[in-house]
Amino acid sequence: MDVLLLHGLLLLPLAALLLYRCSPPFQYLLKVAFFNCWIVATATLLSPFAAFRGRSVENMKILRAALLPLKRFYGIRMRVSGSERLRLPGPFVIVCNHQASLDLMGMVEIIPERCVPIAKRELLYLGTVGWACWLSGIIFIDRHRRDAAIEVISHTASTMQRENLRVWVFPEGTRNPGRSMLPFKRGAFHLAVQAQVPIVPIVISPYWNFFSPKEKRFTSGTCTIRILPSVDTRGLSPKDVPELTESVRQAMAEALAEMSTSDHRDQDKEQPLLGPGAGGDRGSPRGQGDTAGSSN
Numbered sequence: 366m367d368v369l370l371l372h373g374l375l376l377l378p379l380a381a382l383l384l385y386r387c388s389p390p391f392q393y394l395l396k397v398a399f400f401n402c403w404i405v406a407t408a409t410l411l412s413p414f415a416a417f418r419g420r421s422v423e424n425m426k427i428l429r430a431a432l433l434p435l436k437r438f439y440g441i442r443m444r445v446s447g448s449e450r451l452r453l454p455g456p457f458v459i460v461c462n463h464q465a466s467l468d469l470m471g472m473v474e475i476i477p478e479r480c481v482p483i484a485k486r487e488l489l490y491l492g493t494v495g496w497a498c499w500l501s502g503i504i505f506i507d508r509h510r511r512d513a514a515i516e517v518i519s520h521t522a523s524t525m526q527r528e529n530l531r532v533w534v535f536p537e538g539t540r541n542p543g544r545s546m547l548p549f550k551r552g553a554f555h556l557a558v559q560a561q562v563p564i565v566p567i568v569i570s571p572y573w574n575f576f577s578p579k580e581k582r583f584t585s586g587t588c589t590i591r592i593l594p595s596v597d598t599r600g601l602s603p604k605d606v607p608e609l610t611e612s613v614r615q616a617m618a619e620a621l622a623e624m625s626t627s628d629h630r631d632q633d634k635e636q637p638l639l640g641p642g643a644g645g646d647r648g649s650p651r652g653q654g655d656t657a658g659s660s661n
């Protein structure tokens with residue numbers, strides 16, 4: 366009986382490996398589970414160290430280091446263009462399209478020094494992950510309480526100037542796996558106008574070549590990140606925000622449409638560490654391609 370049990374236990378990993386290689390949905394599930402486990406595990410292990418420093422944007426460096434290896438596990442090659450546009454000396458607001466949690470991989474590739482994202486308040490309650498986010502200075506807003514969210518944004522505008530802070534916002538306000546961008550929320554643009562700082566639009570190319578929750582598909586592939594020219598907000602007032610929002614969205618939508626077609630053409634076959642034929646990372650360690658490299 367014991368021998369039978371032992372054989373069963375030995376066969377289990379083999380069966381799982383076989384299933385992983387032969388079944389794309391199983392591979393998808395395992396890869397998504399690993400992604401989440403990695404976040405929870407690194408947050409749990411590293412937050413106590415970050416806690417010594419207290420709540421600080423400097424902890425973003427730990428968070429970034431914890432998430433950087435993910436692209437290697439998944440064989441995702443990052444190509445960054447226009448990274449020099451992030452080398453602005455003072456504070457600024459980044460606006461970026463938001464497709465999925467996978468965006469974290471693109472974020473850590475290019476996020477500049479002293480930059481914190483604005484996130485939904487619900488993340489705070491994710492145990493050690495929420496703790497890690499809080500320790501890293503992530504700004505939380507309650508999307509269901511507009512007035513409170515606006516107050517947080519106004520407060521952030523003054524902090525940005527005082528502490529030379531950059532803020533990363535997903536102006537779609539929610540994840541959007543669709544082929545075009547959702548209408549933009551106006552908070553990021555009010556923030557930039559109130560602080561009188563530039564807006565740097567960033568577009569991450571669609572993931573559909575290698576990642577599709579709907580089709581349960583998660584393979585290796587290439588992700589392109591394009592940093593668009595910054596938009597000056599000096600002299601603008603709140604009444605200019607709707608037009609500002611629309612013009613930035615328009616520029617990003619055009620870039621996204623262009624990237625959707627070009628990315629389809631030059632997808633290459635990366636070998637993921639978590640996949641068949643695993644053999645190491647052949648992607649750039651800090652973004653490469655069009656203009657090679659990231660900003661920090």
Ligand SMILES: CCCCCCCCCCCCCC(=O)SCCNC(=O)CCNC(=O)[C@H](O)C(C)(C)COP(=O)(O)OP(=O)(O)OC[C@H]1O[C@@H](n2cnc3c(N)ncnc32)[C@H](O)[C@@H]1OP(=O)(O)O
Nearest residue numbers: 429472482484485511514515518535538550551552553555
């Ligand atoms: C190094 C490692 C990095 C990576 C690790 C990171 C890990 C974590 C990453 C986590 C990533 C997590 C990612 C995530 O969690 S994504 C989810 C969280 N992010 C957002 O929700 C985006 C920001 N949200 C907004 O901007 C919304 O506008 C808010 C929430 C503020 C209101 O929502 P609402 O639906 O109501 O929006 P509306 O835009 O239609 O506005 C309605 C009205 O309010 C006016 N209004 C708006 N704002 C302001 C303002 N500030 N001052 C004055 N007025 C303001 C506006 O003009 C309009 O009025 P009018 O113009 O029609 O008269």
Ligand SMILES: CCCCCCCC/C=C\CCCCCCCC(=O)OC[C@@H](O)COP(=O)(O)O
Nearest residue numbers: 407408411412415424428431465466497539540
């Ligand atoms: C300080 C020490 C750091 C230790 C290492 C930490 C490791 C990672 C910790 C935190 C990473 C943050 C994980 C959050 C991922 C969630 C991103 C996301 O995609 O949220 C969804 C949100 O946008 C929109 O939500 P809805 O689409 O409206 O539902």
